[in-house]
Amino acid sequence: MRYLKALIVLFIVSSLFTSCFEDNDDNQVSASQINDFVWKGMNTFYLYKDEVPDLANDRFSSDGEYASYLNSFSKPEDLFESLIYEPKTVDEFSWIVNDYIALEQFFSGIITSNGMEFGIFGFSPTDTNRYGYVRYILPNTSATNQDVKRGDIFYGINGTQLTSENWRTLTSADNYTINLGSYNDNGTPETTDDSVDNTSKSISLSKAQYTENPILINKVLDAAGTKVAYLMYNGFTGTDQFNAELNDAFGTFKSANATELVLDLRYNPGGSVNTAILLASMITGQFTGDVFSTEEWNSEFQQAFEDENPELLINRFVNNNNGVTLNSLNLTRVFILTTRSSASASELIINSLEPYINVVQIGTNTRGKYQASRTLYDSPNFSRSGANPSHTYAMQPLIFKSLNVNGKTDYFDGLFPQQNNILFESIKNLGVLGDENEPLLARAISIIDGSGKFPINKSDKTENRIEISGNSKDLLPFANDMYIDKDIPNDLIKRVLFE
Missing domain, CATH: 3.90.226.10 (2-enoyl-CoA Hydratase; Chain A, domain 1)
Structure with missing residues (x-):
């Protein structure tokens, strides 16, 4: 029923909700107040709304039921994730952030980077070890100054072997040392006997705010x-x-x-x-x-x-x-x-x-x-x-x-x-x-x-067995996004909200 949807949208959530959430600016704000924003935004815009029962316009029979539903989620992230349609197959790309300033900086090309853009690969699905290879270097960065080159291979960070489980955490640090390796094909065209041999060389890198020219x-x-x-x-x-x-x-x-x-x-x-x-x-x-x-x-x-x-x-x-x-x-x-x-x-x-x-x-x-x-x-x-x-x-x-x-x-x-x-x-x-x-x-x-x-x-x-399982852009949750930057007329939004 659309009339109930309108009531929910106009409802003064602060009068109902008591749980509090502390945001990045240390201001007290109702967790359910943010949850109200999450549900309204998803109910209005989400592409797969029709496939998510909890986003139906007639999902709630009263404001009290709506309030109880929002209060059942202690964090806005939990509510948001519950509303995603088939997150492992259909929608892998919707996300929520608690700091839209960082998001806006990303969309402007501003990132935190040491300048080393890399890929992650492994030799076998049954082997959890992973290795990094440098794809390209951003100019005027730490990687440039340390003479990191496209094609360089590293097996570890700060002496710890990269794995399928730890490579994101290890490479997310602001400062780290890459442990260099060398690719060994053992003189054969097959990859079944390929490996990365450890070397004693290492390079220390530091991240800083950077504006990347595409x-x-x-x-x-x-x-x-x-x-x-x-x-x-x-x-x-x-x-x-x-x-x-x-x-x-x-x-x-x-x-x-x-x-x-x-x-x-x-x-x-x-x-x-x-x-x-x-x-x-x-x-x-x-x-x-x-x-x-x-x-x-x-x-x-x-x-x-x-x-x-x-x-x-x-x-x-x-x-x-x-x-x-x-x-x-x-x-x-x-x-x-x-x-x-x-x-x-x-x-x-x-x-x-x-x-x-x-x-x-x-x-x-x-x-x-x-x-x-x-x-x-x-x-x-x-x-x-x-x-x-x-x-x-x-x-x-x-x-x-x-x-x-x-x-x-x-x-x-x-x-x-x-x-x-x-x-x-x-x-x-x-x-x-x-x-x-x-x-x-x-x-x-x-x-x-x-x-x-x-x-x-x-x-x-040769490369069919080598699995490219990730890259440095994966550290940014919104890197694979396609977004629109055109205005949607307010009267059209209001029609969807209140008709």
Whole structure:
């Protein structure tokens, strides 16, 4: 019954609830007051609301029953987790934080880092030992100063062997020492006898606040007379500054008369939908106004959008960013390098461009995240403005799933390259990022110049047994997020709340 929902939303929770919660600012605030925000936000926005009985509009027969329900959860996190739909399979990506200041900093590209971005691997599912390998180094960081290099391997932290259980804890510390190892293939092409040998070398690293520019490398290569733009883009950080720098990079490509683009998203966990639209529009340029992607919300929000303004469900290709003309390349083909660490907005680029141009995906399958989220604050319309000053809790629940113009979505297992372009990164031979001989980039160039210089050996199963089980981005609970940064009209929110 919607009238009861409205009563619950307007209910003065502080008059009923007595349990207290101490937030980061040491202010006393009712735990159930925050729980009220959690339930209301999830009941209003959550993509899988219809699948969660406790989020039904008629779940509670009275305000007293609602109050009792909220009081049964001593922590907001417990209530939030109880409302997630199939968290181990369908929704692995919704989360709640008790400090939205840190969350906002992350979305602005501000992180705490020692500059060493790494992957975690193991040799056997039955062996709990894990090993780290350096993927890339952030400039002007502790790792830069200590001469950490891509391809370095470490077996331990502060003398403790990495395992499947401890690697997150050990690498979460602000200061630690990595114990270096060397990869030993024992002179055979198989991995059954591979190992990491310990060495006596170690490197001490320290974390500090750092603003990561998502553009790690941008350059123009020459492939048998063809100008090939190469962009390693490591996050869809939706700030005005980084969006402008992305447009500047494409201006450089355009000035160099680049007619091909290799977009390296192998370590890009995603981010802003708006930035994905901008990037896709820079790659193309000939589809301004056409549908880039569409959105599917929960049944109530979907109906409200369709009744009030269905255009709000459509994201279209654009030709400018805040009035500044985009430097578009008007390409009909793009090469995109991927791994299992390519997620959300990275996948959105692939899925949404495929109906329009030839997307040549090289590497391995992506993460499989087609849903987007939005930050919800404890305010009347869930926006940052007017947020409850008594606490700093915020939620980032999934609120819609993305579809391309042909309706393709639900790629739970990720997006896959064609069979002849499946290429695993080799920990033994990662290569230099941006170098024409780096295996994934070399594969793209071989297609561009027609040389066939770097064919893929289909019988090579070298990396199939080596399990990449994690990476440094996993230490950030919101790293794999795809989020929207557009405003939702207040009258539409009110309709969903009170109709």
